[in-house]
Amino acid sequence: MRVLLATWGSRGDVEPLVGLAVALRGLGAEAVVCAPPDEEFAVLLDRAGVPLVPVGPTVRSVTAGAKPPTAADAVKLASDLVAEGFGTLAAAAEGCDVVLANGMMAAAGARGAADRWGIPYVYACYHVRGLPPRKIAPEAGGEPAQDAADKAHWEQGRRAIAMFEEALGSHRAGAGLPPVEDFLDYVYTDRPWLAADAVLCPAPPERTDIDVLQTGAWVLPDHRPLPDGLEVFLDAGTPPVYVGFGSMATASPGDTAKVAIEACRALGRRVVLARGWAGLAPIDDTDDCFVVGDVNQQALFPRVAAIVHHGGAGTTTTAARSGTPQVVVPQIGDQPAWAAGVAELGIGVAHQGPTATTDSLTSALTAALDPRTRTRAGSVADAMRTDGAAVAAQLLLDAATTHRPPTSV
Secondary structure, three states, rough: EEEEEOOOOOOOHHHHHHHHHHHHHOOEEEEEEEEEOOOOHHHHHHHHHOOOOOOOHHHHHHHHOOOOHHHHHHHHHHHHHHHHHOOHHHHHOOOOOOOEHHHHHHEEEEEEHHHHHOEEEEEEOOOHOOOOOOOOOOOOOOOHHHHHHHHHHHHHHHHHHHHHHHHHHHHHHHHOOOOOHHHHHHHHHOOOOEEEOOOOOOOOOOOOOOOOOEOOOOOOOOOOOOHHHHHHHHOOOOOEEEOOOOOOOOOOHHHHHHHHHHHHOOOOOOOOOEEOOOOOEEEEOOOOOEEEOOOHHHHHHHHHOOOEEEEHHHHHHHHHHHHHOEEEEEOOOOHHHHHHHHHHHHOOOOOOOOOOOHHHHHHHHHHHHHHHHHHHHHHOOOOOOEEEHHHHHHHHHHHHOOOOOOOOO
């Protein structure tokens, strides 16, 4: 049995697919991951022993350049990624029994690759904001904040659809294929998968227009030891605060590090500072700050007092599973929604806006470090399921066997 898994996005998009690939291997299936050619993704897949087929440009070249991408850049990227479906993805899908795509950036091309060989196709996302927008604009009538979020999701989704729909139509016409009648049904299907924990990110019950299949989060087990220097640092005092923004290229890395370190010092806490794509660095030579690169978060997070991060799906899930309180400073995309979920569950604090000040972060950390927050975080961690990747792997093999996507867990 051979499975093709496709995505285009940051590490938070790639790593869950690697976790799913490892779970598939445990069931005797071969999985191939199509993902961006960023070096850290290649290292990640190599460490897991999963084959990588590079797709599209590196994510860093698009998101972490000197200037933010323009609307014209986005249109070109959409066209290029759809073209990959007729080239790289189609070639990689030959001999496969099922194709799964994560997110819009890979889905249109991946669906075309599945159609090329007549094999089942599954669309998956890591948050409810990745589910297909409604075909009709949502009506107001609930909480104002939720109404505004639903409207923004619908508007963003429609803009993305228009961009990819045009690219797909152009490439299909060039290949002599008929146009797609309904882009939403074609790319998202009427049974999208939600690869997120039901406690942390439940499927929306009001979405009666689609049959959401929630598998649980796909977590890649990490068995790497922590660096010796970090072990010494952790053992040398009270638990520090972890600060990291992953693949987010913050506007002013120096200011971000300064605010974070000063806020932790204001509360008498040491800091584990993750460089990330922003290149965060210490602000002085004081020994209360330890800098890490790529580190085993699964091993580190249970040993810190609080976790300050950007609210990516993977980091939020790992933090929640650790039982450690969080402060989410959301930057883009679905991150504000993850922040809101963390706050609603009482396992941490949602920072208001993407730019923290020393005062605002100190205040947020004070609330997160309250013993009641840690108690609640531990209770939620105990309630989260740990078999999401295994569940999804079995469902994919069932889909390959029956030649149709499954409808329930």
